[in-house]
Each structure stands twice: as structure tokens, then as C-alpha cells.
Amino acid sequence: MKKPGKKRLMQLYENMVAIRAVEERLMDVFSKGEIPGFIHVCIGQEATPVAVCSWLKDSDYMANTHRGHGHALAKGIDLNLFMAELFGKKNGFCRGRSGSMHLADHSLGILGANGIVGGGIPIATGAAFAASYKKTGQVTVCFFGEGATNEGTFHESLNIASLQKLPIVYVCENNGWAEFTPQAVHMPIRDVADRAGAYNMIGTTVSNKVLDIYKAAGEAIGRARKGEGPTLLEVKSARWHGHFVGDAQKYRVEEDVKTAKQKDCIADFEKKLLKEKILSKKEVKKIGESVHKRIEAAIAFARESPFPEPSELMDDLYA
Numbered sequence: 001m002k003k004p005g006k007k008r009l010m011q012l013y014e015n016m017v018a019i020r021a022v023e024e025r026l027m028d029v030f031s032k033g034e035i036p037g038f039i040h041v042c043i044g045q046e047a048t049p050v051a052v053c054s055w056l057k058d059s060d061y062m063a064n065t066h067r068g069h070g071h072a073l074a075k076g077i078d079l080n081l082f083m084a085e086l087f088g089k090k091n092g093f094c095r096g097r098s099g100s101m102h103l104a105d106h107s108l109g110i111l112g113a114n115g116i117v118g119g120g121i122p123i124a125t126g127a128a129f130a131a132s133y134k135k136t137g138q139v140t141v142c143f144f145g146e147g148a149t150n151e152g153t154f155h156e157s158l159n160i161a162s163l164q165k166l167p168i169v170y171v172c173e174n175n176g177w178a179e180f181t182p183q184a185v186h187m188p189i190r191d192v193a194d195r196a197g198a199y200n201m202i203g204t205t206v207s208n209k210v211l212d213i214y215k216a217a218g219e220a221i222g223r224a225r226k227g228e229g230p231t232l233l234e235v236k237s238a239r240w241h242g243h244f245v246g247d248a249q250k251y252r253v254e255e256d257v258k259t260a261k262q263k264d265c266i267a268d269f270e271k272k273l274l275k276e277k278i279l280s281k282k283e284v285k286k287i288g289e290s291v292h293k294r295i296e297a298a299i300a301f302a303r304e305s306p307f308p309e310p311s312e313l314m315d316d317l318y319a
């Protein structure tokens with residue numbers, strides 16, 4: 001596979017920095033009560049959405065989870081409309097109805113985040129089946145955590161996807177924690193990718209380094225595009241914060257959080273780019289400033305946007 005050029009490397013870096021900055025700011029505004037419901041951040045895991053989505057076209061499908069801001073931003077969702085949605089505002093992507101956990105944008109193939117653990121997996125598999133049946137050439141990527149791989153939906157989906165050689169890549173972001181439960185307590189194996197073998201599917205495990213993920217995702221998406229069937233890609237990711245914003249993660253020893261932070265995908269990549277003189281300290285500062293500006297503009301947009309009218313409450317309800 002061709003090595004990524006400077007433009008692509010810079011894109012990967014900037015997108016990771018942007019996702020982290022958005023979520024750090026979201027933690028702040030959420031804590032002040034400006035965002036309704038719950039939010040779950042992916043801080044520490046940014047490399048996966050960015051590297052995987054860099055291979056996707058707008059028309060490709062993507063389904064994800066409750067920890068889904070990074071996936072949506074990496075797939076290219078508009079930051080202003082994203083922010084307005086999280087604030088529950090009328091001009092958000094789903095008119096303030098989805099909030100953080102069910103965010104969708106069908107114009108970009110974003111089928112929707114999902115508050116049901118494992119709920120996105122059969123939806124993504126169905127989208128891949130439709131693309132295959134209609135021969136549209138679209139690839140589907142499905143993100144989920146390791147906890148979701150204990151659900152029946154995961155096993156049923158991988159079984160049928162392999163059988164039908166569907167154009168899909170299942171991406172497991174294994175951060176070692178399913179809510180408040182460590183992996184070893186709920187799963188008898190270490191590598192989730194081993195589960196692919198049961199379905200005669202390729203399973204790959206990679207580190208949290210963005211270029212490792214980029215390479216593995218490129219190969220998997222390439223296979224899917226050529227009609228060579230699905231892949232299960234596992235990333236040994238790292239969750240820095242609590243399960244949701246506000247969870248003080250008292251069930252976790254300090255050492256575990258420290259280890260997670262040592263796997264910082266952004267610091268690691270920044271160091272590499274600086275060392276190879278692809279990026280300068282001045283550019284790091286400039287990127288940080290421009291990201292910050294975009295975020296503040298999006299927050300201002302969200303704050304100024306109106307709430308939906310109470311009279312709209314029952315609109316678009318089908319059941």
C-alpha cells in the first residue's frame with residue numbers, strides 16, 4: 001500500500017486534534033448544564049475514527065455507538081449543525097431530537113449513533129447487504145466497543161456478512177472497559193479479533209497508533225470494495241475519562257488511567273511528525289488556534305439557535 005503523503009498526514013493530525021478539542025469543550029459546556037441528556041467522549045480513541053474514515057467516500061455508510069462524536073466528525077458532519085443537535089436545538093442535524101446518542105446525517109451515509117449496545121451492528125450489516133444487492137459499490141463501516149461483541153447482534157451479523165461476502169468492515173474499539181466492567185470480567189479472550197475465525201473472516205488487531213490503524217483499515221476497506229468480503233478490525237484503544245461525562249470512574253485504579261494516557265494517539269503522532277519535519281511547532285499552534293475558532297463559532301451558532309416548539313413534539317413519530 002502507498003504510504004500517506006504530507007497532505008494526508010496533516011489531515012489525520014488535524015482531524016484528531018479537532019475531535020479532542022471539540023470533546024474537551026463539550027465536557028465543559030455539558031458540566032455547566034447547557035447540553036441535555038448524557039454524553040460519552042472518545043478522548044484517547046481519536047485515531048480510530050480518523051484513520052478509518054479517511055478511506056471512506058461521502059456515499060459510504062457508517063454506523064456507530066453512544067461514544068460517537070469522533071466517528072461523525074471524522075465522516076465529515078458539519079460542526080455547527082452537530083453542535084446545535086447536541087444542544088437540542090431546532091436546526092441541529094435531527095432537529096434537536098437525537099442529541100449526542102442518536103446523531104445521524106444520511107447525506108453523508110451516517111446511519112446513526114445508537115444507545116443500544118450492539119444495536120448499530122445489524123443496521124450496518126443491512127446497509128452492506130443493500131449495497132451488495134443493488135451493486136452500488138458503497139462500503140459500510142461499523143464502529144463498536146468490545147462490550148458489544150458479547151451481544152447476539154454481533155455474532156448474527158458477522159455470520160451472515162461472511163456468508164454473503166458483504167462489503168463491510170467491523171471496527172472494534174477495544175478500550176478495555178464496558179461501562180464499569182473490565183474486559184477480563186466479561187470476556188474469556190484477550191483479542192476480540194479472534195472472534196472473526198468463528199465466521200471464516202479475516203480478523204486483525206492493531207495498536208492505538210494512527211498509522212497502524214490507517215494501514216489496516218485501508219487494507220480492509222480495499223478488500224470490501226473489491227468484493228472480497230468483510231473484516232473484523234480491532235484497535236487496542238484507550239479510554240481516558242469515565243464511561244459518561246460525570247462518571248468519576250472510582251472503579252478504576254490510577255495506574256490504569258495512567259497507562260491509557262501513555263497510549264496518547266495524538267501526542268505520539270505529533271512527536272513523529274515533528275521529528276520527521278512534516279510538522280513544525282508553529283503549525284501545531286496554528287492548527288490549535290484555527291480548531292479553537294471553529295469550535296467557538298459552532299458553540300455560538302448552537303446557543304443562538306432556537307429550541308423546537310412544544311407543538312412539534314409528536315411530529316415524525318411512527319410508533
Ligand SMILES: Cc1ncc(C[n+]2csc(CCOP(=O)(O)OP(=O)(O)O)c2C)c(N)n1
Nearest residue numbers: 067115116117145146147148175177178179
Ligand atoms: C443492549 C444494552 N445493554 C446494556 C446497555 C448499557 N450500556 C451502555 S454502554 C455499555 C457498555 C458498552 O461498552 P462497549 O461496547 O465496550 O463500548 P464503550 O462504552 O467502551 O465505548 C452498557 C453495558 C445498553 N445501552 N444497551
